[in-house]
Amino acid sequence: MRYTKRIIWRPGIVAAAVFAFLAVVFFTSHTSVRAEVTADKAWAMIEMMELQKTATDWNFYGGYRKGEWVEPCLDGTELVNIFGVTKTSSEWYELAMMYRDDAFSAYYAGDWTTAKDKAEYAKDIFDYLNNYCGQTIGFWKLGEIVTYPLTGNVYIGYEDWYNGDFDYNDFGMKFSVQEIYDKKDYLLEVKMTFTAVVYDSGMDHLIHIRRPFNGDFTYNVSRSVPAYPYYLTLWDGATGIETPAGTYSGSGELDVVLFNTSKYSWPQKEIGETVVVDVILANPELNPKEELTPPRSYFANGTEFFDMAPIMANYDPWEEGTLYECRFHIDDTQVISSTGNQHYTPDIIPTGTETPFILIVPYTDWIPPYEDSTITGPYQYFDDFYMTGMYANWYDPSNLRAGRNNVAYGGISWGPY
C-alpha cells in the first residue's frame, strides 16, 4: 500500500479516539456518539477509510475524504490511517497506526503497548469524525491484504528421496506471502519472500515456486545475492538455472527457480539468502478470491486431516534434483515401505505411514533436525501426527524430546532454541 509516513508521536485526543469504534463496529454494530469537537480537529481527520476483514483477523485502514462523502481512494494526501490491527483467536496484535492532519503532521500510535489500546484509539477517532459530521461513518472496504503466516515465516523443508532419513533438511527455506485484493476481492498483487536456511544433502536441487494465475501478469524477482549463473543437470537430463533478478512478464502460471543448491557447500546452515517475487496481475477480475482447500490430506480412522494452511493450495514450492526420480510437488507424499534409512531416533516412523516430501512448518525461524537425524528424534510427535492427526503442534519447540535440544546427531541442526 502506498502510504507515506512521517512520524510524530501524539497520543492525546487521537489516541483516545480510535479504538472504541472498532469494538462497536466489528463486534456488534456501529452507533454514533455525539460530543463537542472543533472543526480543525475534524478537518484533521480526513480522506480515506479502508476496512479489511477476514474470518480470523482484522486489519483496518481508515480515513475521510475532506468534507464530503464520496468514494475513498488510496491516493489522498490527507488521511487517517489505522492499520495493522490484527486479532487472532485469542490475542491482539498491533503493528502501527497513523493519523495525519491538515498540516501534514503524522502521528503514530505504534508505541501503544497492546492492540486493545489501539482498538480503543481507533474507535475514538472515528467517533470524533462522526460527531463532527453529524452522521455515522460507514465502513467500506477498499481492499484486503491476506498475509501468510500472520506474522513471521513458515519453514519449507525437503526430504529428497523415497524411504529416506526424513530429516527434512535436504533443503530448507523460510517463506511468507502477501496477497493484495481490491474491494471486490479481486487479486491485484502477490508478494512472496523466500530465505534459504539450510542445504544438507548429498544431492543437488532446483527449488522452484509455482503459482497459478488467470491471465497476464508482470513479476519482479529481486535477490540478496546475484543468481548463480550455472545450469544444473538433473537425473533425467533436464537442466535448469536460477531465475536472475529482473522484471518479466508471464501468463497463466508463474514458475521461478529460486535456488540451485549446487552453489552451496555441504552442509550449509543458516544461509540467509533471500529471493522476493512480486507479481502484479494485469486482469484482477479474472482472479477472484476463492475458498481453498489444503493441497494434500491424510486419513486416520477414516477421518481426513490436513498438514498445512489452505492458502498453500496456490503455492507449490516444488523441487527437482539429481537423484533418480527426485521431482516432488507440494501435493506429493510417500507411504513408507522401508525404514532402513531412519537414524538417531527412538521413534522409527513405521512402514505404512504417509509422509510429505515437502514439509510446511508454521513456526517462525523453525530449526530442522540435524543431518541424517530422523525428525522424530527431536520432534517426538511428528509420527504421532501423521499417523493419527493429533499432536498438530508437533513442531513446537516445547514438544522437543528431552535432551534433544542440542546440535548433534539426534538433535537439531543449529540452536538450541
Ligand SMILES: [Ca+2]
Ligand atoms: Ca533427508
Ligand SMILES: [Ca+2]
Ligand atoms: Ca539431509
